[in-house]
Amino acid sequence: xxxxxxxxxxxxxxxxxxxxxxxxxxxxxxxxxxxxxxxxxxxxxxxxxxxxxxxxxxxxxxxxxxxxxxxxxxxxxxxxxxxxxxxxxxxxxxxxxxxxxxxxxxxxxxxxxxxxxxxxxxxxxxxx
Numbered sequence: 001x002x003x004x005x006x007x008x009x010x011x012x013x014x015x016x017x018x019x020x021x022x023x024x025x026x027x028x029x030x031x032x033x034x035x036x037x038x039x040x041x042x043x044x045x046x047x048x049x050x051x052x053x054x055x056x057x058x059x060x061x062x063x064x065x066x067x068x069x070x071x072x073x074x075x076x077x078x079x080x081x082x083x084x085x086x087x088x089x090x091x092x093x094x095x096x097x098x099x100x101x102x103x104x105x106x107x108x109x110x111x112x113x114x115x116x117x118x119x120x121x122x123x124x125x126x127x128x
Contacts, residue, residue, distance in 0.1 A: 063123040065090075067104075074114040078102070085122045097121075 068085070078098045086097040102110065104119050112118070 063125050067119050067121050069117055072112045072114050072116050072118055076112050078110050085120045090123050
């Protein structure tokens with residue numbers, strides 16, 4: 001009788017253990033599905049947010065780099081020419097622009113001689 005009782009108790013314990021393991025497995029699957037759903041939703045939100053941001057960006061008109069050959073007038077300086085021909089969208093400073101003008105024209109210093117020709121770059125949608 002004791003043996004039968006012990007076997008029954010063991011069967012009950014095994015059944016409870018099996019049920020507990022099945023419940024834990026179901027809980028893990030639910031948590032995995034929940035986490036996967038959150039990750040999916042976050043990814044979709046980021047993706048659609050990026051698409052909306054791109055759709056809202058204003059289209060910039062393309063500008064092209066051109067070169068103009070100008071005659072230096074008396075009193076002209078590279079600083080003044082930079083103010084007239086450069087734009088801050090393509091150059092960070094007047095100094096950067098002046099250095100490019102000097103490089104293009106093979107100049108070793110910033111002195112200009114009136115009457116001489118000078119090549120200056122500029123950006124525009126069409127040629128001036």
